[in-house]
Amino acid sequence: MTKETLKREILDKRSYLCVGLDTDITKIPVHLLKYDDPVFEFNKQIIDATQDLCVAYKPNVAFYEAYGARGWESLEKTLAYIPDNIFTIADAKRGDIGNTSRLYARAFFEQMDFDAVTVAPYMGCDSVSPFLEFQGKWVILLALTSNDGSADFQHLPMADSKGKLYEQVLEVSQQWGSNEQLMYVAGATQSSHFENIRKIVPDHFLLVPGVGAQGGSLEEVSRFGMNKDCGLLVNSTRGIIYSGTGTGFASEARKSAQEISYQMDNYLEKFL
C-alpha cells in the first residue's frame, strides 16, 4: 500500500487506529474453543466487528509462533481474511545478516502478503535493506519502544553530542530508504519525546504502541506526533480485543474501537 493510499484511508475513515491481533488462546472466550481453529475464529469476528473503524491490523507474530505449525496456519488464514484496503503489519521485530533477512522478507512479503514488517535496528543497514527491496512494502524500524527496557540502551547518550541512541537510529536509518517505505516505532509511553522525534523525522509515519494497557496518552501522541499526512498509526490491542469475555466479545471490542476512533476523529479535526 502506498503512503498516499494509507493517508486517504485515514481521512476517509477518520481514524488512524491499528488493532493489534495478539490473540492468546488462553484469553479468548471459551465458547470459541469448539471451533477447529479458535484463534482464527476469534480474529475473524474481531475483524468483522472493527474493520470500518481501523486502518491497520497488526498481529504480533510471537502469539502465533507459540503454537508452532498450527499457529502459523492461523496467522495465514487471518491475513487472508483482512480486507485489501486495510494495512497489515507483521509485528515480528526481525533483523539478521543480509541473506537471512532476505528470507524473513520473503516469509512476510511473499509467502504471506503483509504490507509491512517491524524490524530491529541493532545489526545495521544490511540487516534492514533486504526488506526495503520489495516494491510497495514497508519496513517499520524500532526506534523508541514503549517498554521500560527502552531505557537500557535506546536512551543512552552517544559521544560527540550525537544525542541518544534512538536519535542516531532515526538519523542514520533515514538514508536507507524513503519515507514511502520506512516507518518508525515510537512508543506512546514516550510521548514527551515526540516533538524531538518529529524534528528528526518530520515526514515519516510512526507506528505507536503503548496506548491503553501500557498507559500512553492518545491525546499527547496525537498533539506532538501528527504531521501533514496524519503520519500516525496508533495501536491498541488488549484495550480492544479483550474488552469482552463472553459470546458478545466482538461487539464489546467494537465499542472500544469506536471510543478510540471517536477521539481520533476529534484529534484529526484539532491537530491535522
Add this chain to the structure above:
Amino acid sequence: MTKETLKREILDKRSYLCVGLDTDITKIPVHLLKYDDPVFEFNKQIIDATQDLCVAYKPNVAFYEAYGARGWESLEKTLAYIPDNIFTIADAKRGDIGNTSRLYARAFFEQMDFDAVTVAPYMGCDSVSPFLEFQGKWVILLALTSNDGSADFQHLPMADSKGKLYEQVLEVSQQWGSNEQLMYVAGATQSSHFENIRKIVPDHFLLVPGVGAQGGSLEEVSRFGMNKDCGLLVNSTRGIIYSGTGTGFASEARKSAQEISYQMDNYLEKFL
C-alpha cells in the same frame, strides 16, 4: 544443558564446532526433492554425518519460516532428530516487550525444546529476561555481529567514555543473568575485538558466526577468544552443509566438518 555438560562435551569430542542448519530448499541436492519433506531429509543426513564432530546445531529460524507452516514442521522434526547430548540453538534473534518475549520463549523452549535462543538487545532488560526464566535454558545475546552493518550502531562510541555500544551491551546485560544462562554472539569477522570482549566477559561462552564463507579466522578467534572452559562455539554453515551437491553431499559435509574439528583439536591443545 548446563555449562559444565557443554564443556565436557567439547573436551570429549575435542571440538567446539556448531553446525548451522540454514537449509534452503533451492540449494539442496535435487535427488532429495522426491521426499515428502526434503528439508528434513537433508538435515537428517547432515546430522547423521556430523554429530560426532560437533557439539551444537544451530538452525536459523528464518530458513524455516520462509515456508510457513510446512517449514515450521521441518524445524520441529529436525530438532527432535538431534541427539540429546548436542546443544541446540534456535537462531531467531527475537526480542519484544515482556509478555511477547515470554511467548517467544515458550515457542522455543516449550513448544519446541531448544537449549538456547539468540536474542536482540535493543529493547533492553525486560525484553530479554523472560527467556532467562527458563531453568536450564540459555539466552545468546547479540553483542558484536559478523555483518558489515555492525558498524552502523554496534561500533558507535558512547558518551562519558563508556566505550562502544557493543561494549555497553556486554557490560549492562551481564547483570541480567549469570554466565550459566547467558552467552554472547561475537562475529569471527571481528576477531580484532576478541581480546577486548574477553576483558569485559571473561567467563561467558561466545557463539561465533562468520568463519568460512564470511571470512573470519578460526585461529584468531580461538587464540583471543578461548577461556578456561573453552568458552567458544564456532559456527560454520555454508562451508559444511553445502560442501557437496550430489548424492554424496552428506559425506562431503562430513569431510568439511572433520577438517574444522581437526583444527579445533589443535587449538584446544594450544590455547586452552
